[in-house]
Amino acid sequence: MIYRELLCPRDCYDTCRLVFSIEDNIVKDIKPSISFPTNGIACPKGIADHKRAYSSERILYPFINIDKNGNFRRIEWEEALDIIVGRLKELLSSKHSILFMDHAGNRGLITRHASRRLWNYLGVSRIDDSICDVNGAKALRLLYGSTYGIFPREMDSLRMVVVWGFNPFASAIHIFHKLLDIKKKGGFIVTIDVRYSETAEYSDLFIMPRPGSDGVLALGIARYLIENNMIDHSFINRYVYGFEEFSHYVSKYTLDYVERITSVPKYVITELAEEMYRRRPDVAIFIGYGVQRRIGGGDIVRAIASIPPLLGIHRGFFYSNTDGLPIDFDYIEGKYLGVPSRVISNQKVGEKLYEGEFRFVYIHLSNPVATLPNALKVLEGLKRRDVFVVVHDTHWSDTARIADIVLPAPTYLEKLDVVYSYWHNIVCINHPVIEPLGESLGEYHVMCEISKKLGIESDVCPSIDILLEKALGFETYKELMDNGCIELRPRPRDEYRTPTGRVELYSTIAEKEGLNPLPAVPIGEILRDDEFLLISSAIREYLHTQFEDVYGEIRPIVHINPEDARMLGIDNGDRIELYNSYGKAVLIAKISSKVPRRILWIPRGAKTLDGFRINIIVRDDIEPIGRGSVINSTIVKIRKVHKV
Ligand code: SF4
Known part of the structure; x- marks a missing residue:
């Protein structure tokens, strides 16, 4: 048995150090490291990552969707890349019709940040990062100049x-x-x-x-x-x-x-x-x-x-402590290479896709059909016949299933990367612990292959050593190479x-900027008699929709206060429909005194009984300070669904 340590690159505060037991190029077990700051503790996700890597939901080869109806045929990488590059070339004269979408499915410096270089260079449309923490981040920058x-x-x-x-x-x-x-x-x-x-x-x-x-x-x-x-x-x-x-x-x-x-x-x-x-x-x-x-x-x-x-x-x-770390993210993302022709809010991308503003959409490290607000518009927008969608992912996500071309990506167990945290200040180099499964190729590698086929000769694809040396500074880079992990010195x-x-x-x-120089705080939602506020948050076993292949689909449970349930004649286990102007979602009621009256709580990313994600009824307005998400200001009405 061989033991190797990696830093978990998920979109999660903890960024744990995990010890992998490997035999015959197969990961047998994952345990939390006893070193700081993991201290022998990990979540149900981290210790099950090998199950996820070997799951039957892995995408192992490139595929083409032959009829836009989810009938896929396996193709060679070369053919897939030629099709992608052919489509891109046709559209490069109207860059705003090309949309690059990513998020934080893996937060590695190479996987996530360096893979943005081509798209910045091309100057195509891209989405912002507004789904997550930008409202608070902007607020902290107004107050403190940075978020750490x-x-x-x-x-x-x-x-x-x-x-x-x-x-x-x-x-x-x-x-x-x-x-x-x-x-x-x-x-x-x-x-x-x-x-x-x-x-x-x-x-x-x-x-x-x-x-x-x-x-x-x-x-x-x-x-x-x-x-x-x-x-x-x-x-x-x-x-x-x-x-x-x-x-x-x-x-x-x-x-x-x-x-x-x-x-x-x-x-x-x-x-x-x-x-x-x-x-x-x-x-x-x-x-x-x-x-x-x-x-x-x-x-x-x-x-x-x-x-x-x-x-x-x-x-x-x-x-979020990212601002306090001495990493040059702008360099590694190649922001000096070019600027996007336009930046689309995460909140409004569904609307824009639905209205047919794009002809080509490239997506990786993200499952927008499940995670963005107004998700029905995202789904229908990506399914339009005049939009060509490429998804590069490790697993058959909701979004991969409706793409035109699907490319196989390695999990973090299978590729080289450098991982940092937005909580602690330890940075580690992750060397692959197993060979890439199937024909999977990393995001940066694929970006470079596309660049080559486009005939780009600029600085889009420097070697990983050069990228890291410039992003971290020579001394830090050298220390990282020598030691595998280093503790960065945070800003004062x-x-x-x-x-x-x-x-x-x-x-x-x-x-x-024309904003209020003092915090103009809201007094909270004013609800009409028949309205409820819908809030969602994470549960331990899942990170958005990741790990459904290990722990099963996120259950369609909605928590409702006992008094509200009594007044509406709802019992535990009843099917109820939540609806608003965005759509409707059928879920199972769970009566819980942990939620106050007029509040409904659901696990983030829950799949509804009618086969959608809860985000189909989530509000897509833009918050005025940070231009970010307002999903927890979603207002819904309820009706009980009578069995037929
Ligand atoms: S997902 Fe789990 S293992 Fe990974 S960083 Fe977060 S807590 Fe740690």
Whole structure:
């Protein structure tokens, strides 16, 4: 048996170090490494990745869809590439009609980032990254100049963590275990969420604000701290810009007002603020992505992240630490080679596909039919007869099944890559632990083959060594090659790359961009009598639709509050239809007191009983601050489905 270690490249905070047991070029077992920061813990996905690699759902050869109806015929790579390049050449004079779509199915520097080079060089249309964290990221950049906050080693000294709109139990298992450690040492854990999550169960205090009113709660806490002189004046004088304006602005967020809007009792707001003050500076707020995927989500994050500087804490939050790592992503993605002819919002790509704005769509590391909002339009748009769709993937995803050409990609077990994390600062080089299965070829390799066939002679495809050396810097690159893994030095916590060099509670960038310089927080959705708010979040076994071939399809369960169920005559296990102007979805009701009244919760990516993904009824509007997703502001109505 041979043992090899790899860094898991999934779109997941933890980026675990995993130890693979290999015999006769077959992975027999995967275990979490005992080294930092994995510490012998992994999720059900990581330890089952070999099952996924060998699953019957793998795409092992290139295929052509012979009739646009899902009847595929195996073809040779050469033929597949010739067809793709032929189509591309026909359309290069109208670059905006070519769309490149990717996401974070694998976040390796080579697999994800370097494979964007050709498309940047060609200057075709591409989608933005707005489905995930951009609203909050933009908010943090307005405030702090960048998104990074607390790194894992710094968590050890915390005595209080406020987990806001985040369920690390399901989506960041190591953060969850670190929270338990903090609690064991006498720390205080608070969860603020719109449902009673698993993380809430382990917390010392759980606060459930009315959905979408989190920003009001945050500004209420800020006002209470300021009014009661529980702030760090010398820190504010030295590191904060716009305190006077902010202070004046939040004065209207009185305890009475905040209680009325958020439904959080006044004594809970004051207890939270006072506990934060008592435990400063060893306090941090861990902000989840769910809280910003809603109307006003950017300003909600801006309001939440305004609290730590009042307490005199440098970057007293965690959101995404990528900005704090010294990696030149712009170089590796080849942004200097060219610019996209247009950038399409993830939210609106369904509409644009449906309207026939594209003739050629190239997709990898993504399953847009299942993951984008307004997914029926995405599906129907990609199925148009006048659109040619190429999908390069490891598995027969929803999107691969409707493509014109399907190309086989290796899993991360089968290819060379360099992997970084958006939580910790360890970077590792992943050498393949097994040979590529079937005829699978990596994303960067295929991009280079297409470049060659297009006759491109520019710097689109440098060697992987050159790419890494330039993206990481020579010294770091050499250290990585010598050691396999390295710990990058994060940027300093007190470095604020805003125009004033300070934390901008009054944002000069926002002012310039015509946005509100102060957080204009929403009060939350106002629902009519028959309306419900639909929210979704991750469950441990799946990453979007990945791992359905291991754990089965994501169950079509919708959680509904007992009182709502009673009023609608719904029992556990009943089929109910959720509907709105986007479409309808049939699911199975689960009565649960963990969701409040008028909220429905579903696991992200759930497959509906009528064969679609839940995203067919998910809202596709654009959030004003970050231009990102508002999926958690989806409003639906319900009706019970009577069996025929
Ligand atoms: S999916 Fe996340 S938690 Fe699971 S093994 Fe990979 S990095 Fe670790």
